[in-house]
Every structure is written in C-alpha cells, then in structure tokens.
Amino acid sequence: MLGVSTSLRSEISDSGIEVMEAIxxxxxxxxxxxxxxxxxMLREIVPFCRQRKMAIxxxxxxxxxxxxxxxxxxxxxxxxxxxxxxxERGLAVKYTLRTLEWxxxxxxxxxxxxxxxxxxxxxxxxxxxxxxxxxxxGEEGQEFIREQKKSRAxxxxxxxxxxxxxxxxxxxxxxxxxxxxxIENRYNIHDLPNLEELKILFKQFAGSPLRYWHDIGHATTxxxxxxxxxxxxxxxxxxxxxxVHLHGCKGYHDHEAPGSGEEDYPLIKRFLKPDTLRxxxxxxxxxxxxxxxxxxxxxxxxxx
Numbered sequence: 001m002l003g004v005s006t007s008l009r010s011e012i013s014d015s016g017i018e019v020m021e022a023i024x025x026x027x028x029x030x031x032x033x034x035x036x037x038x039x040x041m042l043r044e045i046v047p048f049c050r051q052r053k054m055a056i057x058x059x060x061x062x063x064x065x066x067x068x069x070x071x072x073x074x075x076x077x078x079x080x081x082x083x084x085x086x087x088e089r090g091l092a093v094k095y096t097l098r099t100l101e102w103x104x105x106x107x108x109x110x111x112x113x114x115x116x117x118x119x120x121x122x123x124x125x126x127x128x129x130x131x132x133x134x135x136x137x138g139e140e141g142q143e144f145i146r147e148q149k150k151s152r153a154x155x156x157x158x159x160x161x162x163x164x165x166x167x168x169x170x171x172x173x174x175x176x177x178x179x180x181x182x183i184e185n186r187y188n189i190h191d192l193p194n195l196e197e198l199k200i201l202f203k204q205f206a207g208s209p210l211r212y213w214h215d216i217g218h219a220t221t222x223x224x225x226x227x228x229x230x231x232x233x234x235x236x237x238x239x240x241x242x243x244v245h246l247h248g249c250k251g252y253h254d255h256e257a258p259g260s261g262e263e264d265y266p267l268i269k270r271f272l273k274p275d276t277l278r279x280x281x282x283x284x285x286x287x288x289x290x291x292x293x294x295x296x297x298x299x300x301x302x303x304x
Contacts, residue, residue: 016043131251
C-alpha cells in the first residue's frame with residue numbers, strides 16, 4: 001500500500017488536519033506520521049484518520065515530538081540511540097518506546113528508526129565540495145573517501161555497541177506490541193548504521209522484529225558521493241526489507257518529487273514484496289503538480 005509522509009506539510013503547518021487534507025488531496029489515503037508531528041497535531045490527526053478511514057502505515061521515530069523539543073529542531077536523531085552519554089541514550093530509548101506504544105495504538109505496521117551519529121566534524125561539507133568540483137571520482141576524491149572511512153571505522157565501534165544495547169530493549173518491546181522496527185539507511189557518512197553495521201545488528205538480532213527500511217534518496221546520495229553503492233546495500237539487506245521512502249534525488253539534493261532525479265527504480269523494484277510499505281517522503285518545496293506526476297511515474301514504473 002502507498003502512503004505519503006506528513007513531511008509533505010508538517011514543516012510549515014501546525015495543523016494536523018491541514019497536513020492530512022494535503023495528503024488526501026493527492027488521492028492517497030494512507031500516511032506515515034513523522035517526527036515533526038506534535039502532540040497537539042496528533043490529537044487532531046487520530047480522529048480525522050479514523051473518520052476518513054485513512055490508514056496509518058508507519059511512524060517515523062520520534063513520533064509524536066517529545067515534550068520540550070522545539071519543532072524547528074525536530075529530528076529522528078534529536079536523542080541518539082547510540083550516544084555514549086547514558087542519560088541521552090536513556091531519553092532516546094524512552095521516546096522510542098513511546099513511539100512503539102503509539103504505533104500499536106494506531107495499528108501501524110512499522111516504526112522507522114535512526115540510530116544516531118558519529119562525531120566527524122566537517123566531513124560531509126568536504127564530500128559535497130569535492131562533488132561540486134567534480135573531483136569525487138578522481139584521485140583526490142578517492143583518497144579523501146578512504147581516509148574518511150578509516151576515521152569512521154576507528155570511532156564507530158563504541159557507538160555501535162551503545163546502539164546495540166538500546167536495540168536490545170526496543171526489540172523486546174516491539175515484539176510484545178506486534179510492531180516491526182525498520183532501521184533506515186542514512187544520508188551522511190557519519191550516520192549510523194552503515195552497511196557493515198547493518199550486517200552486525202541483523203546478525204545479532206536474528207529472529208527479532210528488527211527489519212531494514214530503505215530510503216532511496218539517501219542511498220542515491222551516498223552512491224553519488226562514492227560512500228556506498230545502492231545495489232550492494234540492497235543485496236545485503238533486501239531480504240529484511242519492510243518499507244521504502246520514495247523521493248527524488250539529484251546529486252545530493254533529495255526529498256523532491258519521485259522520478260525527478262537519478263533514482264534507480266528498476267533496482268529497488270527487484271526487492272519489493274507485495275507487503276512492503278511504500279511511503280513517498282517529499283517536503284513542502286515539491287509542488288502538488290510535480291507530486292501528482294511523481295505518483296503517476298511510480299505507477300508506470302510498477303512501484304505502486
């Protein structure tokens with residue numbers, strides 16, 4: 001089933017009803033609730049969805065927005081599940097557990113999860129600069145990529161261990177509530193998890209509700225920047241695929257209308273199953289007309 005993320009309007013609207021009506025206006029009757037949805041917006045959305053029989057397919061952690069967090073700072077990484085600071089990690093687990101509770105209450109199939117970041121100041125800015133200078137595939141770019149991967153590997157192990165500790169509690173809770181947890185591939189080199197870390201956590205949590213959530217824009221960006229090939233990512237994690245975020249990506253600019261960039265839809269189609277959740281995750285800068293064309297494009301590609 002196709003859904004549209006509330007990211008379509010939530011950045012510029014504080015009205016849950018307005019966000020839902022914008023999604024209905026696209027001819028779509030299913031939704032993913034993401035991390036900009038405040039408690040007051042959720043109180044509007046729940047009866048609206050039940051009255052209109054809109055399905056809530058998934059929730060993107062943290063949802064609803066934790067108390068005291070300004071909406072303009074909302075993020076799936078606001079509290080990090082892989083933080084070395086025990087207090088921050090505890091808050092990340094606390095609010096993820098709340099998201100799982102809401103997912104059960106709203107009969108959503110999955111919760112989409114970010115795992116946090118490794119401190120690597122300035123790394124992505126240099127990636128983007130080399131890409132813009134068309135040097136990313138040259139000797140200078142390749143040497144930079146090798147050094148960045150080495151730096152990440154040196155720092156990543158302790159953060160992964162912290163993240164695995166968080167996931168242990170969350171996996172048990174998700175199983176109890178009958179909700180799947182989709183670990184999302186990320187945009188930046190310093191985001192967790194990368195492919196090797198995904199392999200480790202799926203091995204450690206074999207048989208658990210932990211699954212893989214594929215974001216086509218993030219994967220396209222990382223491939224364009226020489227960080228990670230999308231096919232290798234899907235070949236290794238596609239058997240655990242529970243859902244996909246669909247949006248346009250050109251270079252490293254994503255969250256546009258689907259089909260407007262360099263996304264490889266024939267590749268992703270190979271890994272889709274009938275029950276794979278399909279969520280269009282665009283932002284408000286994508287005009288309605290472009291989104292309608294994007295939805296039509298996805299239908300013609302056999303993605304919907």
